[in-house]
Amino acid sequence: MVDAPGFHRAVEEHIRRSTALVAVDSGSDLLGGLMFGGKAPTYHVHWLVVSQQARGSGVGRALMSDATRRFVRGPGSIEVVTFGADHPGAVASGARVFYESLGFAPAEATDPGPEGGSRQIYRRTVA
Incomplete structure (x- = not known):
């Protein structure tokens, strides 16, 4: 992903x-790290990655919790592809x-990723 066009931008x-x-x-x-965006009523996790050695330790959960606390004003939904x-x-x-x-549910399919392969939107409702 780091080499994908526009990633650094x-x-x-x-x-x-x-x-x-x-x-x-x-x-x-x-x-x-996490990149977040959107505004009420629809928010987006644009990118979330956890280092291999930290996976399973709660880092991803903590990043999502912090992003939700900082950026989300319900009611609405958070989406991630x-x-x-x-x-x-x-x-x-x-x-x-x-x-x-984290309470997300599979939703509709979306465009394939940059390297190919299927992608799906996951959505979580927030109050």
Whole structure:
């Protein structure tokens, strides 16, 4: 993704708008990051990544919780595009299970990702 056209520009824009969050450990090592956007009633997780060594430790959950607290004013919904059920990365990444554990539900299919493969919108209602 880092090599995808426009990725660095998107990161810079989210930093300027203060809608980029990062998680670091006590030694200042980067554990994860999130780019968030949208406005009521529909918000978007544009990008969420957790380092391999930090997966399963609550970093992704903490980033999502912080983003929701900072940026979401209900009622509305939060949407994220992730791997489709038939995509090879769906199981390997754990993304679908992760979002479901946060109360997101699979919704409609969307355009394939930059490397190909199916994508699906996941949506969570917020009060």
